[in-house]
Amino acid sequence: MKILVCITHVPDTTSKISFTDDNTKLDTNGVQFIIGPYDDYALARAVELKEAHNGSIILLNVGGAETEPTIRKGLAIGADEAIRVNAEPTDAFFVAQQIANVVKEGSYDLILMGRESIDYNGGQVHGMVGALVGMPSVSPVMRLEIEGDTAKVEREIEGGKEFLEVKLPFIAGCQEPIAEWKIPNMRGIMMARKKPLQVIEPASQEKQTHTLRYVLPPAKGKVKMFAPDQMDELVRALRNEANAF
């Protein structure tokens, strides 16, 4: 089984987000970059499937050279080789096209992505790639079992879940509890240095959006505290100030 896992290189979830250059660029000062947490779930499940089905994992990232440490970490976790499409991933359609090109050339049995990237939170790329290459896509996937040429999938929906069946190959956008995040061990880190990482140039340059400027949300006012015996006052504030009910 040949599995493609698409990973993003994003600020750690604890990062404070701020901007520079007249609010046109993320201030990366002091920001640590990680594999997107959802992509990390996808990779963890891929490693389990690889072991169970004697498969191989190819990692894919669309990004500049600065993403290579993140890619190496994915190799240390258990991917066998990696491809980096050398371009800034500023537009979902642009990224989807690059991924679709790799998919078309690779005859993969399974394509695993994260439910969404945590920078732009689009949740768009899997569906776009699916439409571009003519494959079904399912997201967010909480459980994924492979039986022969069929995948049995649990998809989260508002207030519950759906149980689905789909023939391989298909695209899954993963989230917990599909697998436990895996931490690379020393041996994995050593081996990752020697695993192949191929850099390719983007196949098309077409973009449909551009970002003009970033804005931070207004700062929160000071919290109003109420003692446990002031519930009537609290309810009044919630009702009259917040208009909550």
Added chain:
Amino acid sequence: MSILVLIESDEGVVKKSSAEAVSYAAALSAQADQSEVVALALGNTVAREALEALGKHGASKVLQATDERLNQGVIQAYASVVSQAMEKTGASILVLAKSSLGDPVAARVAIQTGAVLASNVVALPEQKDGFVVKRSIYTGKAFALMSMDTDKKIIAIQKNTIDIKEDGSPATVEEFAPSLEDADFKVHITKTEKASGEVLLPEADIVVSGGRGMKGPENWGMLEELAETLHAATGCSKPVSDMGWRPHHEHVGQTGIKVSPTLYIAVGISGAIQHLAGVNASKYILAINQDAEAPFFKAADYGVVGDAFEVVPKLTEAIKAS
């Protein structure tokens, strides 16, 4: 010219988020070229009167694709129907609510129709110079002003951010018969498990959420009672769903559901940055925690320092009495 709106329903009832999407489309039409707002409903589970009532929110016409196979949200089939409806109505804009169905449908329609897609949109566009939308990014930690650069556009709006319009007149309902192929049903839904009758977390106007401070699943009764009193949905922190105290679809935060209610009530949740990422789009936050130093108080509008087991029943009582 027209603006198409995808309608989602739950147990035969049009979702609140779809009413928001229709209202957004109406405001968009008023802002620019007075395009006709056409709603699109799939399947035959929603009654005709409820479809006509979409007129209140600003739709003048509703297309209904009554094919029974569309009663389930099969994503590829939905995408195909929406693309065909855009073609038929000559719509240059599609509006929908961001959801587990809306997101993948929008992504596919974007490719099929050559439209540009903007997700997590929180306000009407700026149309003076191009078409610029404001979208929430970095899980609510920032916004981007993004220019949409092709003629056809798809706008997926964040829930609970658009005011619902209520003063329109009834819409006319028309049957719409798209062509569907077997290939559109390659994904088989074998079963659906859903809580029935509950307020859906992502749609809710008020959320009552519990953390590890609740000590165990047996103590959720008091949160459920508070939620019921407020007609609120229940949520929880990640460890709570990890430990199986609550179902996963209630997990709020960076790796869970992102909510944007009018009021988020956090009980016994410390306020870790990953939890806050899922709730910082709330209009107001009330934190209840026994630790005066809990980080949640820095993100909250209202706070109570005290034992949840004492404060929550008192709060419920005070609401009932008021």
